[in-house]
Amino acid sequence: MGKLLTSTESLEMSLSNELEAQGVSRRSFLKFCTAITAAMGLPATMVARVADAITSPTRTPVIWLHFQECTGCTESLLRATHPTVEELVLDMISLDYSETLCAAAGHQVEKSLNDSAKLNEGKYILVVEGSIPMKEDGIYCKIADRTALDILNDYGSRAAAIVAIGSCASWGGVQSASPNPTGATGVNEIIKDKPVINLPGCPASPYNLLSTILYYLTLGKLPQLDSKGRPKFAYGRLIHEHCERRPHFDAGRFALEFGDDNHREGYCLYKLGCKGPETYNNCSSILFGDVGSGAWPVGTGHPCFGCSEEGVGFTKHIHEQADVFTDSPPASYAQISGDKPGGVSIAGAAVAGAVGGVILGASAVAAKKMKSEETAPESDA
Amino acid sequence: MNLERRDFLKVLSAGALTAGNVTSVFAGIRKTLSADAVGILYDGTICIGCKACEAACKQYNDMSPESSNIEKAQGVDGIWDASYDLSEKTLNKIKLYEHGDASTRNSEENGFAFVKRACMHCVDPDCVSACPVTALTKNSVTGIVEYDKDACIGCRYCMVACPYNVPKFEYAKAVPEIQKCEMCNHRQVEGDIPACCEFCPTGASLFGKVTDLLEEARKRVKLVAGSTYEYPMRSLDEGDVSPKTVAPYINYIYGEKEGGGTQYLLLSAIPFTKLGLPELSATSSASKSEAIQHGVYKGMVAPIALLGGLLYGAYQTTKNSEG
Numbered sequence: 001m002g003k004l005l006t007s008t009e010s011l012e013m014s015l016s017n018e019l020e021a022q023g024v025s026r027r028s029f030l031k032f033c034t035a036i037t038a039a040m041g042l043p044a045t046m047v048a049r050v051a052d053a054i055t056s057p058t059r060t061p062v063i064w065l066h067f068q069e070c071t072g073c074t075e076s077l078l079r080a081t082h083p084t085v086e087e088l089v090l091d092m093i094s095l096d097y098s099e100t101l102c103a104a105a106g107h108q109v110e111k112s113l114n115d116s117a118k119l120n121e122g123k124y125i126l127v128v129e130g131s132i133p134m135k136e137d138g139i140y141c142k143i144a145d146r147t148a149l150d151i152l153n154d155y156g157s158r159a160a161a162i163v164a165i166g167s168c169a170s171w172g173g174v175q176s177a178s179p180n181p182t183g184a185t186g187v188n189e190i191i192k193d194k195p196v197i198n199l200p201g202c203p204a205s206p207y208n209l210l211s212t213i214l215y216y217l218t219l220g221k222l223p224q225l226d227s228k229g230r231p232k233f234a235y236g237r238l239i240h241e242h243c244e245r246r247p248h249f250d251a252g253r254f255a256l257e258f259g260d261d262n263h264r265e266g267y268c269l270y271k272l273g274c275k276g277p278e279t280y281n282n283c284s285s286i287l288f289g290d291v292g293s294g295a296w297p298v299g300t301g302h303p304c305f306g307c308s309e310e311g312v313g314f315t316k317h318i319h320e321q322a323d324v325f326t327d328s329p330p331a332s333y334a335q336i337s338g339d340k341p342g343g344v345s346i347a348g349a350a351v352a353g354a355v356g357g358v359i360l361g362a363s364a365v366a367a368k369k370m371k372s373e374e375t376a377p378e379s380d381a
Numbered sequence: 382m383n384l385e386r387r388d389f390l391k392v393l394s395a396g397a398l399t400a401g402n403v404t405s406v407f408a409g410i411r412k413t414l415s416a417d418a419v420g421i422l423y424d425g426t427i428c429i430g431c432k433a434c435e436a437a438c439k440q441y442n443d444m445s446p447e448s449s450n451i452e453k454a455q456g457v458d459g460i461w462d463a464s465y466d467l468s469e470k471t472l473n474k475i476k477l478y479e480h481g482d483a484s485t486r487n488s489e490e491n492g493f494a495f496v497k498r499a500c501m502h503c504v505d506p507d508c509v510s511a512c513p514v515t516a517l518t519k520n521s522v523t524g525i526v527e528y529d530k531d532a533c534i535g536c537r538y539c540m541v542a543c544p545y546n547v548p549k550f551e552y553a554k555a556v557p558e559i560q561k562c563e564m565c566n567h568r569q570v571e572g573d574i575p576a577c578c579e580f581c582p583t584g585a586s587l588f589g590k591v592t593d594l595l596e597e598a599r600k601r602v603k604l605v606a607g608s609t610y611e612y613p614m615r616s617l618d619e620g621d622v623s624p625k626t627v628a629p630y631i632n633y634i635y636g637e638k639e640g641g642g643t644q645y646l647l648l649s650a651i652p653f654t655k656l657g658l659p660e661l662s663a664t665s666s667a668s669k670s671e672a673i674q675h676g677v678y679k680g681m682v683a684p685i686a687l688l689g690g691l692l693y694g695a696y697q698t699t700k701n702s703e704g
Contacts, residue, residue, distance in 0.1 A: 249431055250431070250432070250461070251432075251436055251461070252431050252432050252433025252434065252435065252436035252437065252580060252582075253433070253436070254433060254580070254582050270429075270431070270582055271582040277429075317624075320623070320624060321582070321583060321623050321625065323625075323626065324429040324430075324431075329430060329477055329479065329483060329493045331454070331455070332451055332452075332455055332461075332463060333430065333451075333475065333476065333477035333495075334451065334463075334464065334465045334466060334474055334475070334476045334477065335465070335476065335477060335479075336476050336477070336478050336496070336655070336656055336657040337657065
């Protein structure tokens, strides 16, 4: 891990050399760039710019703070399955402070944090993992004799942008579950004057963080966010919408209990309490950590429990049925009136009528003309 | 013709006698629910439109899937079962109410809502009244409106008589039958509940005794919107519940009074007229038509009186012309 902090050496190396040194072929690197570009919802033509951003020698400084959490988000990021993704990320950005990954400790690492914040004032990205306790003046989480709230306000005010990774930092997460003894609160409830990007999830999908950071590095701006501060490319749709078991839902085939025939057949898990229909995330599209369909919760046969959705994960009972929440119902329902869709519409009939009318009118005029032509010679004669 | 004014009035009075007879026998609500009558309570507010009931209904009633214009409107054909209404191959149907941008569930304005259509199993069924050969009968215990294909002559009077447009005729078959929901009679005989209730994942289709279901429905319409209620699943007797947030119910139970009452009851958060359910009086059409018909022939008094009047008129006319 020492290599991460003494990064001046690696800066001098060209990235391609470094990739080779780390055993990453050019082909697998471009494959990664393509996948991450798609994950960001950018067109394929952007792959080259993404690759440029990754290989750019100027690396965005990142300060990573841990508060009330389990380090699961960091762990899941480190276990991203594409080869050496963690190496790429850590070399792409300059991770100046991270309690999990720092080799240094104590006063040494505190100095590193302060130096980086001072040097990159207003330029660094602050990543926050974990919720902030607000009760009793925040005494429930202290690092170097400072409360989490104090640390967040200090480094948050000096950051360019803040990424709240995981449900804890986004909206309080598991610690905010009733009765919320520490007053656990998300970052965007505290920092109001800075853009805060929420990447909820327990843990957050590592590819959502990678995509967000690469989006910023590639385009120099933050991705489009929804009303809850989540990037739309990742949290724009319900898990239900792209679920591999969705056809079973549409056909009304449900697992009735764990281990029954329907469950073994891979039927929809709604009846067992799946929260996919009310949880916005891209787990079903990229299969959570992008490790295959057998490895994300619904793929393993357990209902989604809505970890990333405030008011669902850690709030509703695990096997309580979800409110099926769609922005609007699909078009393929029988209408109340029993009208047959796909038939002649009023507008269609009007157009057909108008066309018919024109033909009729034209032929009438033509007929009249022919008649007058016929009669004309007679009048001459 | 030489009919005097006086004689004409005599004949008329005989007719008036008949009419008087009818009004005296007009009975109003004449049939009541049997104590063991079974029914289904469909709660549209908790229906998620998954169509599990439709799929299960087809499976357990050996109905084949059907393609329709709904599919063609989506640019596909033969991909999924998509009838647009009840048909000879579709005994129950989830239908969609949509308004404006359809953004809010259970909302009349800019919202959407589901309704499940199937045989209502009327307490006093018009189809049973209209059937000239008792192919349609009402079970005296369960109250299920049953169909006997061997008795049916294919007159389709039931289709005309039904105010809900439920019975469907197999026009395409050489030996056609009437098709309609019989509340999975064949399953109930074996101790099971109707397939639509068995496979409903939310409890939107709930099986039980009609009296119990009515009690449950009355409880639900009084619930405070936004509160949590433990909705029973599948059957009232099973005791399996699913807690859900209560939608703003309309304080009305469709089927409690309609046409003398039905054994299929509906609850909704939007007006029932918007869901395509007809507004019916508290008495069935059958009770009115039967009152007239039975009244006319009661004790054969009116027909004899009418015949007498006609004979008298004819006799007078003949006598006058002869004289």
